[in-house]
Amino acid sequence: MSSDATPVPPPPPAEITFAGHFGKNPLGGASFRQMCARLPSVLGQTCRMAWRIDRRSVLLLLVCQIVIGLAAAVLLGATSRAMAPILGEGRAADRIESALPALIVIAVAVGLARVTTALASYAEGRITPPLTTAADADMVEAVCRVEASAYGEEGFADRQEAAEMGVMRTTMMVRDAQQFMAAVIRMAAAAGVLTVLHPLMLALLVLAVLPAGVGAVMSARVDYETHYANVGDRNVRGMMRWWATTPKLADEVRANGMTGYLMFWYRSLSERIDRRTLAMAPRLLRIALATSALGGAFLLAAWATLAWLAVSGRVGLGVAATAVVAVQSSLSALSQLVSYGAAMFHTSLYLADMRSFLDFAAERAPRRGALTAPERPEEIRLDEVVYQYPNKEAPAVDRVSLTLRRGEVVAVVGENGSGKSTLTRLIIGLYLPDKGKVAWDGVDVAAADPDTVWRRTGLVPQFFGQWPLAVRENVTLGQPRTHHDTPVWEAVDAVGMRAPVEELPHGLDTLLARELWGGSELSGGQWQRIACSRALYRRPPVLILDEPTSEMDARGEHRMFTVLKAMAHDRITIVVTHRIENTRMADRIVVMERGRVTEQGSYEDLLRSGGLFSELHALSQDR
Structure with missing residues (x-):
């Protein structure tokens, strides 16, 4: 094929949906009343x-709200008293003088409300x-604390992504x-004044704002429905963003010409998310238009009623003027009540996702028992151990029985997917067997406090952390044993x-993060x-190294195995x-095939056995 052939356009990303038992929108069948009932619980x-964070600030916030409400009530009452002389008959100076005490009360109430509002903002900021x-x-x-097996359970990543939105919403x-x-509180104060002036006014105002409240809750439900539809795509897009932009993969991305495809992939996901969001816009518009029209009609009726009451003489001009102020105050309070009530309802949806995930994680945190793993185990015994990953048809480890002894170096070999890494995770209790038993000096790992197990282990996995910390912390992993x-x-x-390390700019204090x-x-x-x-620093009685020299040169590899021995x-x-050549240093070699131990023995014995080990050895020599 010539180098200038027309490239085949890449296929778009597969549809990714937040599916399964936990992928169902919890509001799918909820009624409006049930949705509104969430407000007290989220409050x-x-x-x-x-309260758990800062009790003094919470108390200050509550006191400020009460004072603001009382100031609003005093303000309206003083306004009513001031309006009577101001709108009455006589000289202007006399009318102002008569209204002066009430005007002073108004000024004090306004000043107090502003001061307490500032204090409330300060408390909220704390x-x-x-x-x-x-x-x-x-x-x-x-x-970090869930069982390692939980990562493979249905919907774990999607539920985590949904919960992250709850974390973001805590800022509001x-x-x-x-x-x-x-x-x-301000609505209660204004409502009291309006009820005294004329009960009909309050009813009309509530009707004027109620449609906006219904519309806000319905809009929040539509927005949340869109959020749920986009969880899977958003989750994958976030992972793709990290992998595409991390400097760790910059060489691979550029040298393999992947930038164009990655951007195509990223934009395709983003456009699909946008399409779902934009598809909801007509529904949101219909909700807004309907509720605005209905609310406007009721508000017009409220003002018409007030005018009728004043013109017909059923209320005096002073009372009517006070009613205008009370209506404006009530309308503002009702609008904020609706707006922030809807915002709280909206937030409650995401907080519920966060709470659900945290509860799930708490359930999946290790609860194995109170036994203490032996300080320096002499023997680890696996007895007919079986472990199968979720959604897999065959076990990764299948009826393995094995004994490991102190002072012994055991090499585990086999082809990819034979269960080697899974076996090591079972040995140190990262996974618990579905069947069978793993025991340290007779102590069942499933019945032991996992922290007592992991304090005695050192693990170098295939994919290890390149932590953005100083060299010292990368070695100690934040667990120094001495002050030197x-x-x-x-x-x-x-x-x-x-x-x-000595050649680095600051030795052990050098930050290992070029970015x-x-x-x-x-x-x-x-x-x-x-x-x-890092593993050697811990001086663990149980040390597991999974492909520990795959990226080392020959000198480093030889040194590493010499130290291990x-x-x-x-x-x-x-x-x-x-x-295979590295297994010469092992006291015993364990060969795995399809989750089972098929051979055990020394290097020389296995070479002569004619089994998988000798085959792999021959292939390694024929390179």
């Missing part, structure tokens, strides 16, 4: 969350940042609740990284050595590798 939830931080930290901790939660309560760096340098020395100001970058092999030093006498060491 209570907001208060409880804020509550919102830590509340948002707490919600965000709760999300991160929930994801306190403000909306504060404004809603302020509107309720001797153990850190020992771990760095063990993997042959002293010279490269950040003052940061430096390591090569792939150097990063892998740092990951190994020298340190093996007081720990259980398991090495997963595809490099």
